Amino acid sequence: MSLAVDDDLWSAIGDPTRRRMLDLLLSEGGGTATSLSEHLPVTRQAVAKHLAVLDRVGLVHVSTAGRERRFRVDHARLAVAVDQMTDVGAAWDARLRRIRRIAETIQRRRDSETEKEQ
Amino acid sequence: MSLAVDDDLWSAIGDPTRRRMLDLLLSEGGGTATSLSEHLPVTRQAVAKHLAVLDRVGLVHVSTAGRERRFRVDHARLAVAVDQMTDVGAAWDARLRRIRRIAETIQRRRDSETEKEQ
DNA sequence: TGCTTCACGCAACCAAAGGTTGCACATACC
């Protein structure tokens, strides 16, 4: 059960605004702080801070073109993040499934015992 | 592509400490603020605050027994959270997959054109 | 009964994160 999750990467995609930013960057094939802020309920400065966070954990990369700074998603890195999410989800799912199975076993055993008593 | 994620629920499981708390509560079938804090690198008070957050979004429930307040995981609610994680992961995975497929198509087209030129 | 122990809750306080406004600066465009 490899719950060795990269907390930095996880908390980077944990923020709702940053998740939406990644969505936008993916669907539009890149963007700037200004262009992203136009599709989000926060200011350009807030977006810029989030982009800095995403850049620090390697989820996006910058390329300066004139007075623009265009960001695009690092697909490989995002894939790693997706894997981590899937892993955590699968681990919990398995655990819940196991607990339920045990509960059902106990219930069956109890049923058969009341049957004997009758 | 239902990216209608419950931000409260998501950010509840977004915190690393809270994720570990849920792990502990699941594996030990419940616990108190004090018992959890013994397995975590934070104080009982910090754990208590996290438990309040988890309680607010319905991921755990309390039952008072004497001077103890025992918490246990709401399995159904956690399953919802797991579903959301899986959904987001699947959405991004699909998007990455589609982009890669398009890129490959373009590459193939380019290859066949250079072939013609020769 | 009375004293001690232990789980909790509450309040004050602190640092980091997410957000805002305001302003200075550089590049593009007329």
Next chain:
DNA sequence: GGTATGTGCAACCTTTGGTTGCGTGAAGCA
């Protein structure tokens, strides 16, 4: 040159995750 626009930087505010300190009430024991 002058104006518009994309950025960066700084100050500031609020929320959140964390701490310490202290008061209280139920359990357990002399």
